[in-house]
Amino acid sequence: MAKIRMSDVAAAAGVSTATVSMVLNGGSNSRISAETQRRVREAAEAIGYAPNSVARSLRTRKTHMVGLVSDSIATTPFAGRMLAGANDVARDHGYLVVLVDTEDDPALERQAVQALTGQQVDALIYARMWHRVVPAPAGLPARTVFLDCCPQDGSWPAVVPDEREGGLAAVRELLAAGHRRIAYVDADETEDVIASRLRHEGYLQALGEAGITPDPALHVRGETVASGGRAAADALLDLPADRRPTAVFCFNDRMAMGAYTAAHRRGLDVPGDLSIVGYDDQQLVAAELDPPLTTVALPHYEMGRWAMEVALDLRAADAAAPVLMPCPIIRRGSVGPPPHPVAD
Known part of the structure; x- marks a missing residue:
């Protein structure tokens, strides 16, 4: 079977090879419309084109991977929406999320951070299943975001529920x-x-x-x-x-x-x-x-999206104070008027 080339993607998407390169290889594509970027990615997927990730990482100094270290959000449907929000943003921008659930084991957590930084992930998200203040693990990369938790020393951007x-x-x-x-x-x-x-x-x-x-x-x-x-x-x-x-x-x-x-x-x-x-x-x-x-x-999904947007430098964040994500009321059928007048 003939190797599928970038020129084949260009022909399928109706754009130049240079445009395909910028969209798929992580170059500066701010001048390329969102519609064109979508068309290029869909064409590449449709014809089965796979860019050379090693060559791309050497050229751009990016692996297009984001590490996500958590205690147990992947095994908990309740909190799994954080992962969904983060993954949606990553996918839309051509990034892969590498998830490690440590089950709150400090030794496994250290090993996970070391392994992900050794793989030169472009950023790391440190997540917990429920809102708490935590000590920052050693060895975190420069671009780290805390999700559903706050670092004790306030040295990293963080998002928690309000x-x-x-x-x-x-x-x-x-x-x-x-x-x-x-x-x-x-x-x-x-x-x-x-x-x-x-x-x-x-x-x-x-x-x-x-x-x-x-x-x-x-x-x-x-x-x-x-x-x-x-x-x-x-x-x-x-x-x-x-x-x-x-x-x-x-x-x-x-x-x-x-x-x-x-x-x-x-x-x-x-x-x-x-x-x-x-x-x-x-x-x-x-x-x-x-x-x-x-x-x-x-707001698990919204917090996951925010964390990934900050990790990918799509959104600015101040490490001085955590972002408080709104918690909306969901009205159903369990609230009605009191059964009779009640004195204070």
Whole structure:
């Protein structure tokens, strides 16, 4: 079979060989329209042209590879949208993502960073499955971006969810429905989760805006699983009738699922007797509850895109402060008006 050449791609795309070279070999192509670049790439794929990656990397000093080191996002559908966002940007710009999940093993993490930098990846994204502050691994390349985590020394650009604003949005949703006695089912203190503190701050801010004095009895904690949410909701529903909440904001969707169970076991209707809002918009949980759960979405896909855009120098970023990605409210069927007027 004859070798497919760059001139064959040019003929298939209806452009010059020089244009094909600039599009496929990583040269300066800012003057080439997006439509022409798309046509060249589609023609190359259609006829099976594969550029010589070794020659290209020697010429451009780029491998067109980006390393992504994480604890476990690839094996977790919930957080896998970060990988999807990063991969979409990389693919659109001719880059390959090389992923290593370390399962939070420090030795494997060091080995992964060393291996990827040894392969001369053009950039590296360091990702965690949930929002936290982390020590920066040794040996990171100059172009590194932190995804869903912040470096302790603040020396690298980072993107994390805007947890406080998400908590604020959740409670405002319940206030807008007419609720005044709103509980927060929080993560257990032993879990030391940054998001717990920030979402609680959003909860308190929303109550303050509404002129409501927080009731400590309406802030309860539990394990961040369905059983923890059920136990916390049971404690709230055991309160005297005049102190019982008419709405519950839960730290995550799994705890909200447990709150549903606690309500249904008592013959309470959601949202007729108790409105519930979750957090995360977790796949196969929020939309599958009955009724579907109103929740706050973690912007995993958007954070993944942002991190890759910074890694590829498509977007400027300041390492001095992490970017806070908005967490939108996802309205479904679990919020309604309170069942009866409730005194503050």
